[in-house]
């Protein structure tokens with residue numbers, strides 16, 4: 001159990017309005033941040049706009065929602081007791097179970113007493129003279145905090161599409177990222193799903209099994225690999241638990257994406273056709289995200305990538321009986337893996353059902369939504385319910401909704417107008433004592449997010465602890481270090497095939513959003529090493545300062561990242 005929070009010498013009256021750290025968001029990141037900061041003896045207040053903890057798993061309750069990193073790995077590693085005692089029921093746990101796990105974590109570590117639910121952080125203004133943030137919440141309260149940690153989530157700002165007539169729709173309207181808490185039953189209904197990304201790929205087979213008719217509106221076909229989900233036996237769980245030290249170490253230090261799997265030692269073109277096909281077949285049969293790590297150059301070499309993409313396109317053609325539908329479902333606009341690869345249970349086979357229609361809205365765009373239909377390509381598709389599986393304003397969307405003003409009153413939205421700029425994805429120059437968890441410029445959404453969350457939280461905790469030992473009160477990313485890091489992130493991205501896709505990694509799903517490749521592709525192991533080296537060199541690339549009285553003796557490290 002974590003230590004009780006102390007209030008760092010502040011009186012009880014002051015404590016109600018003043019905290020060492022304000023944390024925004026109570027998903028996995030915010031909860032673990034609270035746990036670790038308590039360990040330093042700090043006073044912490046966590047604000048969560050939702051009605052309970054869990055973040056992603058609180059909001060995304062759509063049919064078929066589940067994780068796509070295997071649960072025994074998509075789980076916290078910081079407490080061995082926790083990972084030994086929690087029984088995951090399936091290879092990929094469904095959303096209700098992951099939400100139960102989040103609640104279990106909150107209770108087991110007694111986190112709730114410092115989490116304020118149903119409260120949105122609306123504004124955070126940095127007071128340079130006090131080295132503190134003034135944080136205003138939706139309940140009208142303003143508190144002071146020395147540090148603010150944005151644990152606001154990369155996929156937490158549901159994107160409503162701009163479709164004419166949507167507001168006049170008279171049937172039931174849902175967004176996968178804002179699903180109602182009560183069960184939704186589509187039995188006997190004509191349902192439309194707009195979008196064919198990960199959430200649609202998970203929900204379409206489940207909705208099709210209920211609905212009288214399902215119409216799927218597809219703009220871009222996506223690659224998807226079978227999940228091969230199944231119940232976990234006690235023996236399987238025990239075998240993984242026994243290997244946890246090795247699995248977790250590998251995921252943190254060696255894996256590119258934070259997932260334990262074999263590291264490929266050859267490229268796709270190093271094998272002949274038969275050998276390559278048999279390797280793809282075996283990964284297809286195994287199922288899951290590790291399909292992309294059959295070879296070491298699928299993200300780098302277009303010819304190599306084509307072999308994997310062709311394999312999946314052939315599989316789609318084998319599964320889907322109608323050749324025209326199969327052709328529409330075969331992705332051709334981007335190399336495989338350069339958009340978030342999906343994993344599914346019977347997605348492509350669902351289009352063999354007589355009650356499912358696929359509509360190509362790339363060649364026949366949606367013109368408008370009518371009270372009881374969607375009009376696309378001059379044809380009206382009648383629907384009783386409409387599901388928007390249109391994704392998120394990823395990585396920056398939730399941060400941008402908070403009015404954040406740093407040094408000299410500059411807002412973060414002004415600074416990021418041309419795209420997000422951070423040093424290591426952790427801080428942005430001009431915004432002292434403001435940390436971001438899994439922010440743009442870090443591996444984040446390209447990884448098993450819990451691995452990345454734990455790494456960031458540990459790093460931030462150590463940095464704050466290090467500063468307190470030295471009576472330092474402010475930390476800020478150095479502008480030069482930041483510029484070099486942004487250039488490095490870009491350079492690495494452009495040495496791969498990723499920028500060839502119009503993906504949400506690039507902000508391409510949001511009209512008008514600057515198109516910059518946001519996550520860091522260098523891999524979680526390499527990235528962790530960079531962050532550790534920065535810390536070992538006295539937080540190289542960060543400027544730190546003492547309270548004004550001690551400023552004369554302040555330590556400052558402003559050497560740049562190299």
Ligand SMILES: Cc1cc2nc3c(=O)[nH]c(=O)nc-3n(C[C@H](O)[C@H](O)[C@H](O)COP(=O)(O)OP(=O)(O)OC[C@H]3O[C@@H](n4cnc5c(N)ncnc54)[C@H](O)[C@@H]3O)c2cc1C
Nearest residue numbers: 025027028029049055056067068069120121152153156449
């Ligand atoms: C459907 C779906 C499936 C996913 N599956 C996987 C997977 O299998 N593997 C994987 O690695 N990742 C997956 N992800 C990514 C997932 O978001 C992360 O794994 C992880 O849950 C993120 O945790 P978090 O705490 O950083 O953010 P979140 O879980 O998004 O939590 C952020 C919280 O901050 C709150 N918040 C935001 N702004 C404010 C504000 N201004 N004031 C107050 N509160 C605020 C939000 O309400 C939210 O509850 C998935 C995402 C989705 C949407």
